[in-house]
Amino acid sequence: MTHTPAIETAALGKSFGAVRVLGDITLTVPAGGVFALLGPNGSGKTTLVRVLSTLTRPDAGTARVLGHDVVSERRALRARISLTGQYAALDELQTGTENLAMMGRLRGLGRTAARRRADELLERFDLTGAARRRVLTYSGGMRRRLDIAASLVTPPDLLFLDEPTTGLDPRSRHTMWDMVTDLTRAGVTVFLTTQYLEEADRLADRIALLDGGRVAAEGTADQLKARVSTGRLDLVLDGPAAFADALRALGDRAVHIDSEHATLGVTTTGGAAEIRALLDELDPDRTAVRAFTVRPTTLDDVFFALTGRAQEATRV
Amino acid sequence: MSDVLAYPVLAARAARLSLRTVDALFTALLLPVMIMLLFVYLFGGAIQTGDTPYVVYALPGVLVLCTAYGASMTAPAVTSDMTAGIIDRFRSMDVGGRALLAGHITAGAVRNLASVVLVVGAALLIGFRGDGGALGWLAALGVLIAFIVALSALSAAVGLLARSVEAAGGFTFAVLFLPYPSSAFVPVETMPGWLRGFAEHQPCTPVIEAVRALLTGAPAGSAPWIALTWCGGIFTASLALGSWLFHRRTR
Numbered sequence: 001m002t003h004t005p006a007i008e009t010a011a012l013g014k015s016f017g018a019v020r021v022l023g024d025i026t027l028t029v030p031a032g033g034v035f036a037l038l039g040p041n042g043s044g045k046t047t048l049v050r051v052l053s054t055l056t057r058p059d060a061g062t063a064r065v066l067g068h069d070v071v072s073e074r075r076a077l078r079a080r081i082s083l084t085g086q087y088a089a090l091d092e093l094q095t096g097t098e099n100l101a102m103m104g105r106l107r108g109l110g111r112t113a114a115r116r117r118a119d120e121l122l123e124r125f126d127l128t129g130a131a132r133r134r135v136l137t138y139s140g141g142m143r144r145r146l147d148i149a150a151s152l153v154t155p156p157d158l159l160f161l162d163e164p165t166t167g168l169d170p171r172s173r174h175t176m177w178d179m180v181t182d183l184t185r186a187g188v189t190v191f192l193t194t195q196y197l198e199e200a201d202r203l204a205d206r207i208a209l210l211d212g213g214r215v216a217a218e219g220t221a222d223q224l225k226a227r228v229s230t231g232r233l234d235l236v237l238d239g240p241a242a243f244a245d246a247l248r249a250l251g252d253r254a255v256h257i258d259s260e261h262a263t264l265g266v267t268t269t270g271g272a273a274e275i276r277a278l279l280d281e282l283d284p285d286r287t288a289v290r291a292f293t294v295r296p297t298t299l300d301d302v303f304f305a306l307t308g309r310a311q312e313a314t315r316v
Numbered sequence: 317m318s319d320v321l322a323y324p325v326l327a328a329r330a331a332r333l334s335l336r337t338v339d340a341l342f343t344a345l346l347l348p349v350m351i352m353l354l355f356v357y358l359f360g361g362a363i364q365t366g367d368t369p370y371v372v373y374a375l376p377g378v379l380v381l382c383t384a385y386g387a388s389m390t391a392p393a394v395t396s397d398m399t400a401g402i403i404d405r406f407r408s409m410d411v412g413g414r415a416l417l418a419g420h421i422t423a424g425a426v427r428n429l430a431s432v433v434l435v436v437g438a439a440l441l442i443g444f445r446g447d448g449g450a451l452g453w454l455a456a457l458g459v460l461i462a463f464i465v466a467l468s469a470l471s472a473a474v475g476l477l478a479r480s481v482e483a484a485g486g487f488t489f490a491v492l493f494l495p496y497p498s499s500a501f502v503p504v505e506t507m508p509g510w511l512r513g514f515a516e517h518q519p520c521t522p523v524i525e526a527v528r529a530l531l532t533g534a535p536a537g538s539a540p541w542i543a544l545t546w547c548g549g550i551f552t553a554s555l556a557l558g559s560w561l562f563h564r565r566t567r
């Protein structure tokens with residue numbers, strides 16, 4: 001086992017025209033395990049993945065992946081990584097088998113070996129029934145699975161997955177999670193991006209939170225949760241008027257706002273005295289708050305707290 | 317992945333994709349035959365080509381027209397690859413632009429040769445006879461192949477330049493007109509002066525003249541060499557332009 005980190009970046013930056021999409025990314029991803037990149041839409045996740053997988057040139061800083069510089073040593077690096085991007089990278093006019101066999105041949109497998117590998121992967125991704133159909137006829141989830149299979153024709157040392165489970169049904173999502181776990185057991189480092197906080201919580205050994213092209217936080221799921229608070233108190237208010245009053249009184253303290261259900265969340269230590277004081281403050285007449293629940297911190301809270309996007313949270 | 321190893325895989329892929337673009341394939345194979353029949357039976361009676369039967373006069377022009385058109389279909393195929401996700405996959409596997417473009421050019425050449433065979437077959441059926449002999453016919457085929465490869469390379473470069481498949485399709489349309497102001501269908505002497513100047517000096521003319529002479533056994537003069545020089549020039553310039561564009565688009 002070497003101690004070279006899988007990914008090491010220093011002050012990495014990328015602009016498109018005048019727009020600075022990545023600024024000053026300094027990140028270390030240890031070899032082995034799963035690293036999740038979490039961030040809202042447009043925060044630069046795809047751009048970072050593309051830079052790290054040699055598809056886009058950075059214009060500031062450096063990045064070494066598996067010990068190779070992503071610009072000057074990209075040929076050597078490409079032989080050791082695989083990427084499944086956010087959007088399908090398949091030939092619609094070829095069948096599933098043909099696509100995978102072609103990728104195998106391009107990875108240097110012989111004709112028979114490529115064909116055999118294609119069959120294995122189709123089986124593993126539950127696509128055997130559609131193997132002889134053109135990709136044009138595949139559903140979104142089937143394409144996603146084939147696209148990921150295409151990254152595995154020869155086992156990489158590092159696998160990049162840009163939103164691998166977006167658009168998958170719960171069953172396929174679980175299959176994907178199992179597959180990621182299997183890969184890491186086999187020694188592959190997986191670098192994935194996701195919109196699903198639950199997914200990061202479940203799969204990732206370490207998580208980086210990207211916001212506006214900067215790393216807002218980095219650490220294990222537990223470390224991130226500890227940074228934010230120890231829990232959240234959700235208050236269900238008695239109607240829109242009470243909701244508006246409470247929201248005004250809480251101001252910035254509200255980390256979760258759900259007007260539809262007249263619910264407000266504030267961070268809390270979970271202590272009885274603290275909760276009693278808060279209820280007294282908001283609701284001295286004991287009429288405005290209908291119910292409350294105390295929940296442990298989730299990555300949602302971390303996400304919203306650290307990306308400064310607390311308002312109008314949606315349920316995951 | 318070295319380009320040399322990737323090339324046959326990508327050529328087979330490009331051939332498969334073009335076989336499956338059914339409407340385009342149909343047009344590429346049958347349009348030339350229909351154009352020939354159109355010229356021979358509709359216009360042929362009215363066009364004066366001296367002692368030469370019109371089908372003999374027109375066949376080289378039809379061949380150039382159909383190969384030019386067929387080669388131009390490489391442009392949308394390349395644009396389609398460049399604008400789809402597949403290019404990212406290829407790049408992440410370190411498949412180079414050279415292998416990808418060479419694959420398209422090869423598939424295009426094979427497709428074009430198929431339509432050449434169809435057109436020549438149809439021409440023979442409706443009375444084309446040439447006294448060029450086996451050697452002459454082979455030489456004519458050689459000139460045509462050079463023309464096909466050069467135009468396919470040009471189309472690949474255009475395909476890299478175009479931002480959308482529709483835009484690349486516009487090139488196909490433009491190429492379809494290029495052979496008309498040449499000696500393809502009417503003798504250039506019948507054209508107005510300004511057009512004649514263009515017709516005599518555009519690349520299609522020496523290719524047509526060379527093919528016509530080689531097929532019929534007439535003296536070819538310098539036409540084959542001028543044709544090959546044009547093809548070599550177009551090919552080299554297109555490759556240089558193509559690899560520059562590829563690097564620019566995949567930075």
Ligand SMILES: Nc1ncnc2c1ncn2[C@@H]1O[C@H](COP(=O)(O)OP(=O)(O)OP(=O)(O)O)[C@@H](O)[C@H]1O
Binds near residue numbers: 016040
């Ligand atoms: N080629 C490009 N040219 C111009 N702007 C770009 C380009 N690629 C990305 N951007 C911009 O960079 C920003 C970050 O994009 P990116 O795709 O990396 O975000 P993301 O975090 O992956 O978003 P999502 O969650 O929606 O996939 C966006 O504002 C986007 O418009």
Ligand SMILES: [Mg+2]
Binds near residue numbers: 045046086
């Ligand atoms: Mg993205």
